[in-house]
Amino acid sequence: MTVLTVPIKSDTWIKASWEEFIQAAENPDYEKGKFYYYQDHLRIEMSPVSRDHAGDHGLVNGAL
Structure with a gap:
């Protein structure tokens, strides 16, 4: 059985x-x-969405 030992590059x-x-x-x-x-x-x-992006999105929705 093969074991993964290195991180996998995403989107490839x-x-x-x-x-x-x-x-x-x-x-x-x-x-x-x-x-x-x-x-x-x-x-x-x-x-690609990070926690910071989600917070900014919530701030914009709240302002509207």
Whole structure:
């Protein structure tokens, strides 16, 4: 069984086994990511929205 030892770069297709895909999907570091697996490749899309952005959005909504 292969074990992931390096962080996965988001928004990029990387060669990975199904077992590596499952490991990444169960990793708490990627819990907010969207996972894709296609033809022996893995992709994780992480949301670019940060806590600061969410706070600014709430401030604008409150002002309106």
